[in-house]
Amino acid sequence: MKHKNSKRRLPIFTYLVLGFWTFISLFPLYFMLTFSLKSNKEIFGENIIGLPREWLWSNYEAALTTGNMLKYFFNSFIVTGCTIALTLMASLMASYALTRLIWKGRKTLNQIFMLGLTVPIHAAILPVFIMLRNLRMTNSYQALIIPYTAFALAMAIMICESFIENIPVELEEAACMDGCGVYRIFFQIILPLMKPAFSTIAIFTFLQAWNELMFAVIFISDSNYRTLSVGIQTLSGSYTTEWGPIGAALVIATFPTLLIYIFMSKKIQDSLIAGAVKG
Amino acid sequence: MEKVRKNKRAVCIFLMPSVLLFTMIIMIPIFMSGYYSLLDWDGMTQGTFIGLKNYINLFTSPSAGFMKTLGNALLLALLSVIIQLPISLVLALLLAKGIRGEGFFVAVFFIPVLISTVVIGQLWLKIYNPEYGIINMTLHFFGLDSYARTWLGDKKTVLLAVFIPILWQYVGYHMLLMYAGIKSVPPELKEAAKIDGANLWKVNRYVIIPMIKPVIRICVIFAVTGSLKAFDLIYVLTNGGPSHASEVPSTLMVDMIFGRNRYGFGSTIAIFIIFLCFFFALVIKKFFKTEEL
Numbered sequence: 001m002k003h004k005n006s007k008r009r010l011p012i013f014t015y016l017v018l019g020f021w022t023f024i025s026l027f028p029l030y031f032m033l034t035f036s037l038k039s040n041k042e043i044f045g046e047n048i049i050g051l052p053r054e055w056l057w058s059n060y061e062a063a064l065t066t067g068n069m070l071k072y073f074f075n076s077f078i079v080t081g082c083t084i085a086l087t088l089m090a091s092l093m094a095s096y097a098l099t100r101l102i103w104k105g106r107k108t109l110n111q112i113f114m115l116g117l118t119v120p121i122h123a124a125i126l127p128v129f130i131m132l133r134n135l136r137m138t139n140s141y142q143a144l145i146i147p148y149t150a151f152a153l154a155m156a157i158m159i160c161e162s163f164i165e166n167i168p169v170e171l172e173e174a175a176c177m178d179g180c181g182v183y184r185i186f187f188q189i190i191l192p193l194m195k196p197a198f199s200t201i202a203i204f205t206f207l208q209a210w211n212e213l214m215f216a217v218i219f220i221s222d223s224n225y226r227t228l229s230v231g232i233q234t235l236s237g238s239y240t241t242e243w244g245p246i247g248a249a250l251v252i253a254t255f256p257t258l259l260i261y262i263f264m265s266k267k268i269q270d271s272l273i274a275g276a277v278k279g
Numbered sequence: 280m281e282k283v284r285k286n287k288r289a290v291c292i293f294l295m296p297s298v299l300l301f302t303m304i305i306m307i308p309i310f311m312s313g314y315y316s317l318l319d320w321d322g323m324t325q326g327t328f329i330g331l332k333n334y335i336n337l338f339t340s341p342s343a344g345f346m347k348t349l350g351n352a353l354l355l356a357l358l359s360v361i362i363q364l365p366i367s368l369v370l371a372l373l374l375a376k377g378i379r380g381e382g383f384f385v386a387v388f389f390i391p392v393l394i395s396t397v398v399i400g401q402l403w404l405k406i407y408n409p410e411y412g413i414i415n416m417t418l419h420f421f422g423l424d425s426y427a428r429t430w431l432g433d434k435k436t437v438l439l440a441v442f443i444p445i446l447w448q449y450v451g452y453h454m455l456l457m458y459a460g461i462k463s464v465p466p467e468l469k470e471a472a473k474i475d476g477a478n479l480w481k482v483n484r485y486v487i488i489p490m491i492k493p494v495i496r497i498c499v500i501f502a503v504t505g506s507l508k509a510f511d512l513i514y515v516l517t518n519g520g521p522s523h524a525s526e527v528p529s530t531l532m533v534d535m536i537f538g539r540n541r542y543g544f545g546s547t548i549a550i551f552i553i554f555l556c557f558f559f560a561l562v563i564k565k566f567f568k569t570e571e572l
Contacts, residue, residue, distance in 0.1 A: 014373045018384050021370060025388055025451065028402050031413065035405070044411045086296075094297035101293070102284045113297070116305055120508045120556060122529060122549040126315065126536055127308035130322075150304030153297055182289040211395035213511045214529075218537055229397040233515065236401055243405060250398045257393050265386045268393070272452070273459045276497055 032254075036060070036247030043243050059244035060252070067239070068223065069249050072231030076253075078141055079227055080209040083148040087205045088198060090149065091156035096186055098157070099164045100172070110161075116154030121147075121214060129218060139222040147215055152205045155275055159204070162274075163197040164190065200271040203264070210257065228253045309553075315546035322542040333547035345548065348526045355442055355527070356506035356559075363446045364498055367453035372483055374454075375461035385458060388451040396448070400515025403444045407431050407516075431517050434524040441525045445512050449505070453498045460494030461487055496567045503563065504556040528552050 035043050036059055037052040047053055063069045097103075098110050128147055132138045167190065175185050213229045220226055226234065232249055239246050261268055316333055320326025337345045370388060374381050391399065406413050409429040418427045430440040464487055472486045488495075510529035513519065519526035519534065526534075528548055536545030 011378060014376070014378060017369070017373060018380075021366075021450075022384065022387050024447070025391055028399070028406065029390070029394075031406070032398075032402050048411075048413065048416055090296040090300060093293040097290050097293035100284060101286065101290050102281075103287065103290045109294070109298075112306075113301065116301065118504075118556065118560070119305060119309065120504075120553060122508065122532060122552050123312055124304055124308035125533075126542060126546055126549065127311035128304055130311075131303075131308075146300065147304050150300040153301060157297065176283050180283075182283050182286045185283070186293075207393060211397070213395075213397055213514065214533070217514075218533070229395055232397050232401060236404070243411075246401065246405075250401055254394055254398050257395070258390075261386075261390070261393055265389075266382075269385065269389060269455055272392075273456060276456055276501070277459075277494070 029254075032247055032250050035243055036251045038244060038247075040242060040244065056244060059248040062245040063235070063248040063252060067235050067245055067249055068226075068231060069228075069235070069252050071224070072226050072228045073252060075141070075225055075231075076210060076228040079144045079148070080206055082141065082145045083152065083209040084202050084205045086145065086149045087152045087156050088201055091153055091160050091201065092191065092194060092197075093186075094153075095157050095160035095164055096190055099161050100169075100190075101182070110157075113154055113157050116151070117158070121151055124151075125214065125218065132219060138219050139225050141225060143219040143225075144209075144212075144215060144227065147219075148205075148209045148212065152208055155204055156201045159200050159271075159275065160194065160197055163194055167193050199264070199267060200274065203260075203268050203271045204275060206260070207257070312546045312549050315543055316550045318543040318546075320543040321540045322536075323540070326543060329543070333544050334551070336544065337547060337551060343544065344523055344526065345528070345531065347523065348528045348531045351438060351525065352507050352509065352527045354438070355445065355509060356503045358442055359446060359449075359502035359506050360499060363450055364453055364495075364502060367450050367498070368457055368488075368495075370450070370454045371457035371461055372487065375458050385455065388454050390451065391448045392452045392455075394448075396511035397515055399444055399448055400512050403512075404431070404516060407440055432521055434521055437517060437521065437525045441513055441516050444516070445506075445509060448512070449502075453502070456494055456498055457491060460491035464490045492567060496563065499567075500560050500563050503559050507552060507555050507559065528555075 031049065034049070034052055037055050037057070038047070038059075039054065039056055042048075042053060094113070098106055098113075124147065129138070132143050137143050171189055171193075172185050175189050180188070211229065212227075216227045216230045217233070220230060223231075223234070232246075232253060235249050236246050315326075317328060317330060318326035319329045319332070336343055370384075374384055405411075407430040409415055409427075409432070412430075414430065415427040418424065428436060430436050468486050468490070469482055472482045477485065508529060509527050510533070513525060513527055513530055514533075517525045519530040529552065532545050532548040532552070535541045535548060
């Protein structure tokens with residue numbers, strides 16, 4: 001009897017804890033979503049945490065137009081998109097050479113790449129800044145795309161290698177007997193089979209590039225090239241008294257991430273687990 | 280096949296983009312930073328070589344304020360290990376028992392990890408706002424006016440106020456890693472322990488936690504090195520203020536280089552942060568090894 005009782009009480013306790021943490025996790029987001037639709041009057045006293053009484057979509061309009069969020073969003077999109085494409089291309093090619101081609105020093109090179117997993121961006125920020133300045137490349141999309149790609153490579157190569165190892169060598173051998181050269185083997189056999197790796201790498205790279213702040217703050221000062229993270233900082237500086245448009249800007253910046261997460265939550269979780277456990 | 284796989288030109292072509300990016304953006308800059316760290320240099324004039332003087336200044340010059348930032352970072356690391364990781368572990372253990380809605384809770388707890396730190400920082404700025412922020416409003420509502428304060432502007436509360444969002448954001452990340460670890464523990468082990476009369480607490484303590492030690496080790500390493508590198512949230516919330524009370528090594532580094540043009544000393548901080556990360560990662564690995572014996 002006693003045993004049964006404790007078994008029944010247990011889930012209640014469990015759900016209390018989990019429910020509490022759900023609240024803690026989601027409350028700031030709920031707060032963001034609601035105040036993005038409110039007027040100052042509601043936020044500052046009348047209706048602090050309730051649902052908006054009057055849905056002020058004009059906050060979004062203000063953020064997108066006068067707040068320049070449309071431009072920042074576009075910039076983030078370009079930078080992130082190019083970073084993902086470049087990372088995919090470079091890492092797929094490199095990991096093929098590192099796992100399947102035979103040459104001296106490939107183990108050493110692989111280890112050097114893996115060191116990149118632990119090097120923080122602090123190591124590079126000043127020299128890369130000086131390099132960009134000398135090349136007159138600060139305030140451009142490349143100023144972010146190139147460093148982001150370089151720092152995403154180590155993880156991407158590691159993920160690619162673990163996928164390539166699962167592709168049977170016999171496939172390549174068969175193609176080779178049919179007279180395929182190394183490039184055709186790579187493009188027609190390896191690439192199509194590596195598709196599952198694409199999304200894992202894209203997820204990692206997306207999160208890294210979309211949310212990055214330190215490089216973006218330092219390499220970009222021209223508002224034409226500001227990404228969302230820097231743009232929001234500027235926006236909050238100019239809208240100190242009006243909270244609504246800032247809330248709208250925060251929602252706009254978060255929206256793509258949440259949208260992707262809703263459709264691919266399992267895949268995203270698995271990617272991050274794989275990345276952490278191997279690294 | 281052999282001939283195809285030994286194609287030297289293909290090797291070069293395949294490796295070229297990655298090697299080029301890696302050398303230009305990571306390898307060469309690390310050595311450059313190492314060299315800069317030995318200079319007294321403002322970035323405009325020719326730097327002068329001063330050997331290890333910058334490194335000595337890190338520890339001896341109170342005006343540079345590095346020791347204080349290091350203390351703050353270590354405090355954050357400590358809090359991560361003794362507060363954040365236990366919360367994650369409890370959540371992971373509760374979830375991995377196999378309850379209804381497991382997937383939902385995992386997905387929800389993980390959301391803060393994905394959101395940009397700038398967004399989270401801005402959000403918490405609003406929460407901490409002295410006049411209209413939720414915290415002070417709630418305190419006023421309950422008549423606890425004397426507890427209300429300018430959380431981010433008060434030297435006494437700023438560190439805690441800055442650390443809470445940092446700890447909050449990554450609970451879900453560690454939870455997910457631990458949860459995956461627990462899920463991979465063979466169920467027979469748990470069953471066997473239960474048959475031997477172990478209760479839930481004992482199964483967790485003597486079967487599951489020892490089995491997921493490698494995952495816990497990874498979490499501790501991430502929590503500690505992440506704290507040493509922390510930048511984004513602090514930059515957004517206070518940028519190290521008020522009067523350097525919440526400064527951490529990374530914000531000090533950025534301020535030295537890009538705010539005060541002390542390129543040499545800033546690079547010294549950068550190199551020292553990297554050194555600390557590697558050092559702590561090694562120490563933690565060693566610690567877990569001796570634990571196992």
